[in-house]
Amino acid sequence: MATTVEKLSIPAGTRKIRPASYTISLIIRYLLLISIGVVLFLPFILATLGSFKTDTEIIAYPPTFLPARWLVENWVNVWNTDLGQGGTFPRWLFNTAFLSVTIAILEVIFCSMAAYAFARMKFPGRDTIFNIMLATMMIPSAVAFIPAYVIMTKLHLINSNWSLILQFMVSQSGIFILTQFFRSIPKDLEEAAFIDGAGHAQIYRQVILPLARPALLTVLILQFQGMWNKFLEPLLYLNSPDKYVLNVALSIFQQQYKAQWNLTLVGAMVNAIPVLIIFFVFSRYFIQGVAYTGVKG
Amino acid sequence: MQKQEVRSPQSANLAAFWTFLIVVAVLLIVAILNAPTKGGPQVMESLSTYLNEVRKSALPFILVIGIGAVIIGILAGRVVRREWVDRKRRGDLLIGFLFLLPYLFVTLTFVLGVLLFALYISFTQYDIFTSPKWVGLQNYALAFRGLTDPVRKDFIQGLYNVFWYALIVVPVQTALAIALAVLLNAPMRFKQLFRTIFYAPSVTSSVVITLIFIWFYLKTGYLNFGIAKVLGVFGIPWENINWLGDPRGLFQLIAEPMGLRIPSEQWYLRGPSIAWMAIMFQNIFTTAPTFMIMFLAALQDVNPALYEAASIDGASGWQQFSKITLPLLRPIILLVTVLGTIGSLQVFDQVYLATQGGPLGTSQTPVYLIFSEALGKLGPIHMGYAAAMAFILAAIIFIITYFQRRLLERGTQSY
Numbered sequence: 001m002a003t004t005v006e007k008l009s010i011p012a013g014t015r016k017i018r019p020a021s022y023t024i025s026l027i028i029r030y031l032l033l034i035s036i037g038v039v040l041f042l043p044f045i046l047a048t049l050g051s052f053k054t055d056t057e058i059i060a061y062p063p064t065f066l067p068a069r070w071l072v073e074n075w076v077n078v079w080n081t082d083l084g085q086g087g088t089f090p091r092w093l094f095n096t097a098f099l100s101v102t103i104a105i106l107e108v109i110f111c112s113m114a115a116y117a118f119a120r121m122k123f124p125g126r127d128t129i130f131n132i133m134l135a136t137m138m139i140p141s142a143v144a145f146i147p148a149y150v151i152m153t154k155l156h157l158i159n160s161n162w163s164l165i166l167q168f169m170v171s172q173s174g175i176f177i178l179t180q181f182f183r184s185i186p187k188d189l190e191e192a193a194f195i196d197g198a199g200h201a202q203i204y205r206q207v208i209l210p211l212a213r214p215a216l217l218t219v220l221i222l223q224f225q226g227m228w229n230k231f232l233e234p235l236l237y238l239n240s241p242d243k244y245v246l247n248v249a250l251s252i253f254q255q256q257y258k259a260q261w262n263l264t265l266v267g268a269m270v271n272a273i274p275v276l277i278i279f280f281v282f283s284r285y286f287i288q289g290v291a292y293t294g295v296k297g
Numbered sequence: 298m299q300k301q302e303v304r305s306p307q308s309a310n311l312a313a314f315w316t317f318l319i320v321v322a323v324l325l326i327v328a329i330l331n332a333p334t335k336g337g338p339q340v341m342e343s344l345s346t347y348l349n350e351v352r353k354s355a356l357p358f359i360l361v362i363g364i365g366a367v368i369i370g371i372l373a374g375r376v377v378r379r380e381w382v383d384r385k386r387r388g389d390l391l392i393g394f395l396f397l398l399p400y401l402f403v404t405l406t407f408v409l410g411v412l413l414f415a416l417y418i419s420f421t422q423y424d425i426f427t428s429p430k431w432v433g434l435q436n437y438a439l440a441f442r443g444l445t446d447p448v449r450k451d452f453i454q455g456l457y458n459v460f461w462y463a464l465i466v467v468p469v470q471t472a473l474a475i476a477l478a479v480l481l482n483a484p485m486r487f488k489q490l491f492r493t494i495f496y497a498p499s500v501t502s503s504v505v506i507t508l509i510f511i512w513f514y515l516k517t518g519y520l521n522f523g524i525a526k527v528l529g530v531f532g533i534p535w536e537n538i539n540w541l542g543d544p545r546g547l548f549q550l551i552a553e554p555m556g557l558r559i560p561s562e563q564w565y566l567r568g569p570s571i572a573w574m575a576i577m578f579q580n581i582f583t584t585a586p587t588f589m590i591m592f593l594a595a596l597q598d599v600n601p602a603l604y605e606a607a608s609i610d611g612a613s614g615w616q617q618f619s620k621i622t623l624p625l626l627r628p629i630i631l632l633v634t635v636l637g638t639i640g641s642l643q644v645f646d647q648v649y650l651a652t653q654g655g656p657l658g659t660s661q662t663p664v665y666l667i668f669s670e671a672l673g674k675l676g677p678i679h680m681g682y683a684a685a686m687a688f689i690l691a692a693i694i695f696i697i698t699y700f701q702r703r704l705l706e707r708g709t710q711s712y
């Protein structure tokens with residue numbers, strides 16, 4: 001979708017002979033774009049450089065740009081952190097990755113099922129449930145987290161990954177994106193399959209899912225990122241050191257290391273890098289996802 | 298499975314009856330799970346001790362939900378009886394609900410059930426370890442007591458802070474997002490690359506960004522350094538500020554040089570503090586790129602012929618922007634404003650990590666307060682009070698977003 005529209009949006013003017021003022025405005029525009037890009041990316045650059053500095057250099061004034069001495073040990077030290085009770089850095093990285101991957105995959109499965117029912121089937125109650133979903137999307141999450149916490153204590157699920165998986169294995173935003181996408185798929189293929197005697201389960205698996213691959217990937221990536229970046233819920237439910245996710249561990253780091261900002265920054269960058277890599281590889285899908293929730297909403 | 302259509306009303310009645318039973322049972326299980334009982338190890342030891350406790354303290358709650366469950370069960374049963382006679386429609390109904398099952402489970406338990414529970418305990422005194430005690434509207438009154446009693450100002454000050462937050466953050470980030478989107482929408486090379494780099498701060502966790510910004514905001518951090526450098530060019534001296542620890546308010550900073558002192562009892566006249574504005578700045582930094590993507594997607598759907606026609610008619614770049622681009626972006630502006638407001642009124646991560654509500658409560662927020670009261674970080678656990686505050690906040694969010702919608706939608710009609 002995006003590529004065709006981009007071609008269209010090139011105004012006819014570019015094909016004409018360019019006056020000098022055009023070149024100047026072009027240079028200004030690129031300078032502006034580059035400087036905004038630098039400003040927006042600066043926190044990552046400075047934090048990465050900072051993670052190699054010594055304890056004193058990191059809080060010295062005036063601050064330096066490049067480390068006076070590159071301390072690779074910082075990264076090794078953070079990797080070897082041990083808070084006791086199984087709270088080690090590789091463990092937190094694993095917890096975060098495990099939860100993010102599991103929840104993202106479950107989201108894709110369950111959201112696509114619900115979206116298929118909403119977009120492609122006709123049965124009484126469908127529209128009522130869809131409208132209830134749209135209405136509940138407006139409920140601020142602040143209302144839900146206390147009682148959800150109480151339920152988790154009742155089910156003995158505090159400090160269990162299930163507390164997050166059960167709550168986030170399907171989400172309204174995921175269903176919403178996929179419902180919109182499924183509705184945009186032409187019905188011809190499906191009708192042919194129906195005539196051949198295929199049922200809904202078959203059409204969902206063999207017609208809709210393959211056609212919706214880009215949208216499924218979008219949901220997968222958005223939910224992965226969403227879970228990776230969650231803070232309040234893991235902070236509530238997973239509070240023994242061996243169950244921490246990176247975000248929660250980082251908040252503990254910050255209290256633990258106080259002035260040792262170099263170590264905290266290592267933790268921050270280890271947290272940021274996987275998501276940034278995934279983002280750079282799949283940026284198209286991220287952007288599609290955000291655009292889809294927005295524009296078609 | 299028989300080939301011919303089942304027309305027997307008896308099997309339809311049976312199906313309707315089972316539907317009724319299943320629906321009522323499921324809703325009752327959700328209700329029991331959400332029953333407002335005391336928690337703690339003795340009660341939670343086994344299912345029977347828990348059910349005992351439910352019977353003892355939460356019977357009215359279960360009864361009310363039970364009546365609702367029976368009504369929904371009857372409705373569902375009638376629908377099933379109607380659909381059952383037609384084989385295709387029966388199949389669609391069964392498969393449809395099968396496909397919706399995971400969603401229904403989550404939404405019933407963690408959205409609707411939870412909502413009823415929260416509503417109930419907001420009228421009680423509840424600390425998990427003892428049975429909830431009905432106190433009527435006391436929790437709601439307590440939240441507003443800060444209006445008269447300065448000792449209890451936390452919630453009111455939290456609301457005051459998030460109002461400022463929304464008032465400053467939402468317009469600034471929306472305007473920035475539009476500007477970035479328009480800039481990126483022009484024909485150019487490396488568009489993908491720029492778009493990706495611009496969006497990067499929005500992708501990373503708010504914890505990471507907040508930690509990096511706390512470090513920037515240190516007294517010896519890059520922000521002070523940068524400001525000192527820039528001001529140094531003009532020969533103006535700059536005294537380093539501990540950004541996140543500075544409670545001085547915006548109006549206070551304006552009034553003080555004019556000889557007006559605002560006493561600390563009149564905190565509400567001081568405006569947003571420096572610490573709070575530092576957090577706002579960081580939030581704008583990470584949210585503007587997200588909204589930029591939404592605007593960019595909308596801009597790409599705009600027909601370029603509109604701009605061509607306008608430039609033939611001699612419209613300037615600014616005129617084209619204000620007369621074509623902005624009106625076409627209105628639906629997205631509405632969406633972004635509403636989303637931005639909902640997010641702003643619920644700030645938590647940044648406060649928890651950077652300031653913990655301080656200095657002098659100038660970065661206190663309702664959600665941070667709800668979190669602290671519910672987990673007993675400020676003394677005993679006050680679940681009921683926390684729930685009441687959550688509902689007040691939810692009501693405020695509803696009202697504000699409703700008026701935003703009215704206002705912006707009315708604007709659309711004039712075009």
